[in-house]
Amino acid sequence: MIPNSSVPASNPSAVARSIRKSLLRMVHHANASHVGGGLSIADVLAHLYGGVLRVDPSRPNDPERDRLILSKGHTAAALYATLAERGFFPSEWLDHYGEEHSPLTGHTNHLVPGVDASTGALGHGLSLGCGIALAMQRDRRPARAFVVLSDGELDEGSTWEAALFAGHHQLEGLIAIVDYNQIQSFGNVCEILDLEPLADKWRAFRWQVVEIDGHDHDQIAGALARLPAKAGSPTVILARTVKGKGVSFMEGELLWHYRSPDGAQLERALRELDDSP
Amino acid sequence: MRTAFVEALVEVARTDPRVWLLTGDLGFSVLEPFAERFPERYVNVGVAEQNMVGIASGLAMAGKVVFTYSIANFATLRCLEQIRNDACYHDLPVKVVAVGAGLTYGSLGYTHHGLEDIPIMRALPRLAVIAPGDPVEAALAVRELVRWPGPAYLRLGKAGEPVVHRDGLAELPASKLILVREGRGPAILATGSMLPTAVDAANQLAGLGVDTAVYSVPWLKPFDAAAVATLARKHSLIHTLEEGQRSGGLGGLVAETPGGASAPRARLVRGGLDDLCLHEVVSQKAGREANGLGVEAIVEALRKGS
Numbered sequence: 150m151i152p153n154s155s156v157p158a159s160n161p162s163a164v165a166r167s168i169r170k171s172l173l174r175m176v177h178h179a180n181a182s183h184v185g186g187g188l189s190i191a192d193v194l195a196h197l198y199g200g201v202l203r204v205d206p207s208r209p210n211d212p213e214r215d216r217l218i219l220s221k222g223h224t225a226a227a228l229y230a231t232l233a234e235r236g237f238f239p240s241e242w243l244d245h246y247g248e249e250h251s252p253l254t255g256h257t258n259h260l261v262p263g264v265d266a267s268t269g270a271l272g273h274g275l276s277l278g279c280g281i282a283l284a285m286q287r288d289r290r291p292a293r294a295f296v297v298l299s300d301g302e303l304d305e306g307s308t309w310e311a312a313l314f315a316g317h318h319q320l321e322g323l324i325a326i327v328d329y330n331q332i333q334s335f336g337n338v339c340e341i342l343d344l345e346p347l348a349d350k351w352r353a354f355r356w357q358v359v360e361i362d363g364h365d366h367d368q369i370a371g372a373l374a375r376l377p378a379k380a381g382s383p384t385v386i387l388a389r390t391v392k393g394k395g396v397s398f399m400e401g402e403l404l405w406h407y408r409s410p411d412g413a414q415l416e417r418a419l420r421e422l423d424d425s426p
Numbered sequence: 427m428r429t430a431f432v433e434a435l436v437e438v439a440r441t442d443p444r445v446w447l448l449t450g451d452l453g454f455s456v457l458e459p460f461a462e463r464f465p466e467r468y469v470n471v472g473v474a475e476q477n478m479v480g481i482a483s484g485l486a487m488a489g490k491v492v493f494t495y496s497i498a499n500f501a502t503l504r505c506l507e508q509i510r511n512d513a514c515y516h517d518l519p520v521k522v523v524a525v526g527a528g529l530t531y532g533s534l535g536y537t538h539h540g541l542e543d544i545p546i547m548r549a550l551p552r553l554a555v556i557a558p559g560d561p562v563e564a565a566l567a568v569r570e571l572v573r574w575p576g577p578a579y580l581r582l583g584k585a586g587e588p589v590v591h592r593d594g595l596a597e598l599p600a601s602k603l604i605l606v607r608e609g610r611g612p613a614i615l616a617t618g619s620m621l622p623t624a625v626d627a628a629n630q631l632a633g634l635g636v637d638t639a640v641y642s643v644p645w646l647k648p649f650d651a652a653a654v655a656t657l658a659r660k661h662s663l664i665h666t667l668e669e670g671q672r673s674g675g676l677g678g679l680v681a682e683t684p685g686g687a688s689a690p691r692a693r694l695v696r697g698g699l700d701d702l703c704l705h706e707v708v709s710q711k712a713g714r715e716a717n718g719l720g721v722e723a724i725v726e727a728l729r730k731g732s
Contacts, residue, residue: 216487259516268511278484283481292488
């Protein structure tokens, strides 16, 4: 079994700041989209790879590792930045994000060290997580499957097929984290296809629900420290987040689902992050 | 073929603990031998095919070799993107099994007609496509699929198809055509459960003085195009037979085979069911006969053409 290794000498807040800065540089350089959803999940990713996931960057394919499936594959850049931070591959790779022939594609690529699944078509990740968790349950192995979902992909019926299955089969090794930033492709989730009451939906599917502020480091650490939240149940962490978190002019703004920061905007964003507590 | 399939699967699962079986709540009175013997490696996921293929892929990511089982379109089209992205792109040992190919369930209506699966599955990267011609081939196909490292699609009919290979077959090597009957005149290339019909037609043609060869084509991907090119030089006419869309199916495959512009080449007749939307109760037999796939029509086409 892989020891529960943590990133030494870094606190999650500092790691998250570093992830955000890398992410902003990457999307600026590549003129890429989806920065808002990357910024909203950065804090959770910092905690997951900062000691929660039982992974070893020197053995990215260890069969006994915990898996993380970023089902919201459009925020791959945030995952790549996190994996580089954690030492899965050299940080210099990030400089080539989105360039011709770079393995760092716009949606997650499983050929990148540390990436467990290629995603990008929404509604696939939770089923993959069910399969991994089911294998571990039946084999009595301790590895867990974490699946990071967007709120928009909860529109997909396949997500709920998987939710129904996980509850029935008591997959306690399956942990879903919803990046509930409340903005999807065309606007506010509550206006396009309202998910509320969201916690009740998951409970009705026999999941243990943990609701947190997805930017509060104590709450994130607390939720991830007690897994499964209830023995014999899959856990869903509903992380209330802010799209564009950490950059004042991106926060809560739909446009930053699409737009890439120009040079001046990048400088301003990096400065804000450096000045933040 | 269903019975041969599940018996072969039980057999390989006895010695290979990686082998799992998932069903989308279909296969009642078929899958029990596996379910009872290997309950730890069997799951009825419910009527949820997208989830089934996702789960199969997740299991495969954790080291399993996973068969998924459902009826024609449910096993393939309903979860096409999961097969493409999760199984094929990750190159995982997920083996999609569809029963009720073609018009097997003709009387159940259009939703249960499995007609477009070969062209569509063929188009997916890395996915092997096998349509066994009889129960002997179906059993061998299971063993081949466990050996095949990546994803695969197995197209089956129902139960009770006649055995064509009465003396058995040693193996079903990837891509290879199987010579069922020698002949120096025309050649029939049949895939899936059209094989017995092809043999019947060839027997009748023999009585009419037309010496017809029959080949079974269980492997549609990988496909032995070189062997077909050789046959196209050897025979005056090639008649393909498939219970499904011939555009992009076996008929399409043979038509795509490069023979060289100057090479002498057999005439090609493609039997199949293109763009078929049936609106009434149609048995498999009647559906075939109405669309040129009955023995009579095949005999007539070959007698005239050669």
